[in-house]
Amino acid sequence: MKFDDKVPIYYQIKNYLYHEMMTGALKPGDKLPAVRQLAVDLTVNVNTVQRALGEMITEGILESQRGKGNFVTMDEERITQLKGKLVMEQLERFYEQLHALNLTDEQIIDSLKQYIAQRGQQDDQRLSN
Amino acid sequence: MKFDDKVPIYYQIKNYLYHEMMTGALKPGDKLPAVRQLAVDLTVNVNTVQRALGEMITEGILESQRGKGNFVTMDEERITQLKGKLVMEQLERFYEQLHALNLTDEQIIDSLKQYIAQRGQQDDQRLSN
DNA sequence: TATAGTGTAATAGATAAATAGAACACTAGG
């Protein structure tokens, strides 16, 4: 896994697991890979994994069962709330940053549309190769 | 100045100065505040300021004149390119993150529109108080 | 030519993050 060296790895691991849950790769009640296995998969130390999981357990999004494993909470509402929170965080940061770069609301929306449109073209090109 | 403790301060200072240039608060040829003054303003150490400025000088966006001060480059093209690069970085990260959260292109655009619309309402409320 | 204002550099210490390694606690299954 590729990490951005500007933000703590344990923090990026949290976001990685969040995303796995949001996309359904990890469903409510699912068992996570063993911490030692995760450490190998992410080419990272066990303690770093543990730190990420520890925080998520505190948040109530994961549940730990000693000797068995770590599991995604069965509380689906909690996951829904989390997704909403993560989306909102992205929106806030994105808007704030582009606004700080002196773009108007309209320019922000337009630039996103244009970016997505161009991206679509690139995808088409890749598919046709 | 408030810093996000998840990313290096020198890095956040760079972004702060970038934004000052994008908004026109710092124009081509302008002299920056003295490094010691910046350190006071940002409640940060001189070395930390120097590290941020040093990188921007390497990038060619700032020019240093020993004994005189640090100046924004006169090369306006360079600033325009920088703005484009910064906007593109935000777009890429935003899209990637929301896509990873399993939102479709349409949902991404809609959520942004909705966010901006709601934001406008909040602004209106503040203005009427 | 002093002096104040500027950038630059170097050292040493503090803290947070990440690593390596070991040990401990619990569970399941033969």
Add this chain to the structure above:
DNA sequence: CCTAGTGTTCTATTTATCTATTACACTATA
């Protein structure tokens, strides 16, 4: 009961960042 697989905890070490402090180099100007 033993063992393999799991989570948990601890210590020690390294690295990056930030700070504090001092010193040096250059410029403008009184």
